[in-house]
Amino acid sequence: QPVLTQSSSASASLGSSVKLTCTLSSGHSRYIIAWHQQQPGKAPRFLMKLEDSGGYNKGSGISDRFSGSSSGPDRYLTISNLQFEDEADYYCETWDSDTNWVFGGGTKLTVL
């Protein structure tokens, strides 16, 4: 079963960029993942599907400030020109035909 590891917290200044990481467990480094954003008190929102190649497909209406990339078992979410509205929890998830879905523990992003 794949395991996804995320840092519990991150912070960056208004207007800067931040790169969040989701790491796949050994033996699962080629898995596709998805990133989701959950603003305080709101439901999650799908941001993008991200492949091991670094190619990604974003959800409808997702800002150009959000992009994805990959390196080995690491999947990245980069947010540029940070805004206060980007302050949220960010979750990665992946799927396996045997075990179905797993989520990372989430990263709480603070915009300073």
Place this chain on the structure above:
Amino acid sequence: EVQLVESGGGLVKPGGSLRLSCVVSEFTFNKAWMSWVRQAPGKGLEWVGRIKSKADGGTTDYAAPVKGRFTISRDDSKNTLYLQLNSLETEDTAMYYCTTVGIDILTGHNYFDHWGQGTLVTVSS
């Protein structure tokens, strides 16, 4: 724009039952695979279960903590997804979200691509 609207949450005693509903609009519901995800207060996201489209067999699959107690069903004539919760435990207290399941055409990989706003289930005596 795709909309998913859940309802049916509430306060229930341990051992009790509840049925949640999720109405989906602006989406080809009858072809969609659907899922439920929950989030306990202050915790992360946890997958609950999934139902395939009837064309793909309509089969269900569940996470280990809810298997045998929860049942997912669908009514394509009403664009509605259901989650029947039986033998509820305090650990089932959570916000329950319905989601659509996106399927990557090339790889068959599944992922959640639309979320509802959630409905809160509280299990307490």
